Amino acid sequence: MGLDIEKIRGLFPVLHQEVHGKPLVYFDNAATTQKPQAVLDALTNYYEKDNSNIHRGAHALADRATRYFEETREAIQQFINAREAAEVIFTKGTTEGINLVASTYGRKFVEKGDEIIISTLEHHSNIVPWQMLCEEKGAILKIIPINEAGEILFEEFEKLLSPKTKLVSIVHASNALGTINPVKQVIDAAHAVGAKILLDGAQSSSHLQIDVQALDCDFFAFSAHKLYGPTGLGCLYGKREVFETMPPYQGGGEMIKEVTFEKTTYNEIPFKFEAGTPNIGDVIAFKAAIDFINEIGKNAIKAHEDELLTYANEQLTQIKGFIPVGTAKDKVSVLSFNINAMHPYDVGMMLDANGIAVRTGHHCTQPLMKRFGLEGTVRASFAVYNSKSEIDKLAESVSRIARIKNK
Amino acid sequence: MSSIQEIQDEIVSEFEILGDDKESTIYYIMELGGSLEDFPESERIEENTIKGCQSKVWLIADKEDSKVHFQADSNTDITKGLISLLLRVLNNRRPEEIINAKLDFVERIGMGSIIGSQRSNGFASMIKQIKLYALAFQTKQNA
Known part of the structure; x- marks a missing residue:
């Protein structure tokens, strides 16, 4: 049984805006989540x-x-x-x-x-x-x-x-x-x-x-x-x-x-x-x-976010140059990655140009990044109000960014 | 060689062609970074980094025939593009020209809204460091 994501999205005023002329896709939920109208x-x-x-x-x-x-x-x-x-x-x-x-x-x-x-x-x-x-x-x-x-x-x-x-x-x-x-x-x-x-x-x-x-x-x-x-x-x-x-x-x-x-x-x-x-x-x-x-229930939230994470992994791993970082069996809805030969800041900036908000950098975990020999990653993190169609937009943008760099 | 103002006007008209399309603007800036001359590996050291930038930026300068020659590099393509814009305007000029340069293209192309406030601070640090180098050469010249 799926959640009514459109109805949930309706409770969050901030989600309904354009960024650089594109509908906002907010994937920086591990940094902070948006607030429902009731709050x-x-x-x-x-x-x-x-x-x-x-x-x-x-x-x-x-x-x-x-x-x-x-x-x-x-x-x-x-x-x-x-x-x-x-x-x-x-x-x-x-x-x-x-x-x-x-x-x-x-x-x-x-x-x-x-x-x-x-x-x-x-x-x-x-x-x-x-x-x-x-x-x-x-x-x-x-x-x-x-x-x-x-x-x-x-x-x-x-x-x-x-x-x-x-x-x-x-x-x-x-x-x-x-x-x-x-x-x-x-x-x-x-x-x-x-x-x-x-x-x-x-x-x-x-x-x-x-x-x-x-x-x-x-x-x-x-x-x-x-x-x-x-x-x-x-x-x-x-x-x-x-x-x-x-x-x-x-x-x-x-x-x-x-x-x-x-x-x-x-x-x-x-x-x-x-x-x-x-x-x-x-x-x-x-x-x-x-x-x-x-009201929604933690189990329903987790199930929805798991579905988003699985879907995002499926979509993004098909992209040449996509490098996932952190592939634990048991995960919350955080997808950290890099694109071949690109600095995470550059990727984040280009995603932002497409209206997609992600976090880039070391995520205040410098020793962890050092363990992987990385300066940082791009991190997309999903919340209850995110949808598969938003992940399609992410995959499409990442694919375009990876192509430009690989050409 | 075109004047500082002429080059700034050129940059402004290039950005006008890009219009409001943020994605094309970012791509364009990243491509500009490719025009930077190769940065000497031995100069990629902490002393040559610019403080106040989120990404790493290395900048060195020397003086050839009364003109200041800058070389710069960064670990991110966008920052490389930004610094290449600055060097296009300010490289190989006399110290006093650099010190007195009014960089109006920054505002005219709406740099703040292209790169956001955090990178704008870094961009301001780059300008400051370029001018500081020019000031140092001028002081030496007059000494």
Whole structure:
């Protein structure tokens, strides 16, 4: 049973425009997804009717805003199947979630000589915070290698694990290649040596069913803007018992229980980690994005995107000069490629001239690109509102670009 | 040799023929890159790259008979095309001509909308580096 893509497209105002005189084909969804009208309406509605500061205002508007704000937290709790809403912290995005764990859990529990494991597939946001922590603490960063298809070598990962491993932080689905990691096995293996585990869910959260209890991960970080929601907002899930061992992240309002000049006691989770006035309007609007996804259903979204990815592979592999990068068996809807002898920037620019929006470059994964001996790739990434006819346009353009260069 | 203004007028009329067709314009720019003279392999070093460009751009200059001779290269075809446009206007001229050149063709062909704002910053860096070289040669000349 297929989705009614035209109907879904109708919910996204931004898709209905021309770029350089051509209908927009938006294939940069791994960078950020577009927002349905309901999200835009929720945002406007909040500022038109409910705007006020939350949690302490003694008036009707504050009460409404607080209620809607906390309803989003509950919606996310259900979305990722956390045990309780307090295990969901609002952040600026995945990057802040990872930094929060590095700065609090990391600073408190990682010591000289301890080891942190990440993989070759990581985005810079899941590399640099750990490098900073390792430098500060004299800890050691270990890297899981990958094969030519862009899949982690699980046996090599097992060899890296030891009682010195304090933390494993790994991407759930690669932003540059689309590879879905065998995270359940990774989590169980990490726990077997007593390590905590963080999943970077920036890419996986919009495509895969997320069940943090079944996964048993200690942390799960993701961003709203890749989930059809607003920019500048994300969530960090953490197990209550782990969150409670951690010191606060930033100091300020909201995160305190009582402040005297001599001593401050901290609030309970989640507020302990949410200093200052949060991004109220975007949090409230994010619920509309979650509702949008739930209404269609993650399984239906994944099935549609899988179909697009398979179709795109079929169409593009027929083109002489097309070189796919990342051919893992298990992938989200990301198609990374190069065209023979062409720089990805040039390809991206020519696709843009045809109204097709893709990402080009290293995708903030320079070590991964280096592993493949590449400067970068062209990345087309598909979302629920994309169609096969759009992929036909991509294939047609890529074919023309490849011919010109090969002539 | 045509004046800076004459060459700029030529470029503007070439782009006028391409009209609003973005794809043809990009192809044309990429083809222009093929006209750059071969860049010496030994000069493809970090010191010769232009900062502020998304793609790699190497630029070197020397002075022959009171005129500045530039050589440049890039790892992307579009950038090669862009720099070839600049060299077509500014190469083999006296330092003061280069320093005082008003590059009105950039705006007249609507470069900003052709290459977008990120590449426009890189393009501005190329112009700046070319003028800095000219300034250095002029300073040396007057010393």
